[in-house]
Amino acid sequence: MRIIYMFFLLLTLFSCSENRKQTIETAHSAKQTDIPKMLERNGKPVDFERLKGKILIVNIWATWCMPCIKEMPDLLALAKILPPDKFELLLASDQSLKKLNKFISNRGLDLHYVQLQNSIESLGVYALPTTLVYDKSGKEIHRLLGNRGWTSEETLLLFNNMLP
Template identity: 30%
Template sequence: MKLLAPLVFAAACLSAMPSARADMPVQPKLKVATLDGKTFDLAAERGKWVIVNYWATWCVPCIKEMPDISKFVAEHKDKVAAIGLAYDDSEKADIQAFLVKHPVVYPVAQVTLDKPLPDFDEPRGLPTTWLIAPDGKVAKRFVGTVNEQSLGEAIGLGKK
C-alpha cells in the first residue's frame, strides 16, 4: 500500500499536464505500419475523429480501456477511427498474442522506445490518448484511461 500513494500522486500530476507541447505540429502526421502488415495514415482519416491511443501489454489501465475504445469506434465507425500504438519493446509476436486475448476493432502498430513518433509527445504515463479532430488538428490529450463517456463528451457524441 505504501507504493500506491506515490503512484496515485504521479498519475494526478500527469493528468494536470497541458494538452500538447508548445512545438507540436497543429496537424500532426502519423504514418505507421500496423501489426497486420497494412499502413495507417492519419491524413487518410480526415473527415473523422481519430483516437490515437498509446498503450502497453503490461499496463493494467490500458487493458481496462481497450474494450471501451473498441466499442466506441464500432458504434461510431462513420465518424470515428482509431489507431492503437503499442508502446512496448516486446516482440511483435507477443503483442499479436496479447491482441488475440484482448481483441480490438481498430488497427494496432508498435512504437518502440528507441523510435518515437516525431509529431507526438512520448507518453509520460500510460495510457495516453490523443484525440484528433476531423480537420486533422489535435483536439485533446488524455493521460489516463478513457471510456465511451469521456470520448463521447470530448467529441460531442455523448449518449442521449
C-alpha cells in the same frame, strides 16, 4: 542488481496511470504533435489517405500496462458508438509487432491495433494510457490522460462537440 530491479519495477508501476481522474488537455496545454507514423499489424504503413476527413483518436498503450488493458473493452464500446465515417480509433503501441500480435491474438477484442514508429516519449507521452485526438486536418486538439470512462456522458459530449 537488486536496486536496478527495484528501479525498473517502480518505474513500471508509476508510469502506468490507473487514476480514474479524467484529465483533458486542450491543444493549448498539450505538446502538439503531428500524427505519428504507424504500421498495421501486417507491417504495412497505416493508410492515412483512407483516414482523411475523420477525427483520429490514437490511444497509446502497452502490453504490460494493466490500466491500458482494463480500458480496452470500454474502448471497444466507444468504437461501436462513434460514427465510423466521422471517427477512427487506433490503439497504438511502440512495442514490437511480434509482441503486439501475440498479445492481441489472446484477447479477442475487435479493435484497430497499430505499431508506432516513434517512441512514445517523442510524442510527449510519459504515462500510459494516454490518448491523442487529431482533427480532420491532422492537428492535435486534445490529450486525454489516464484510464477513463470512454462511454461516459462527459467523454461522449467531448467527441460530439468535435463534429460540425
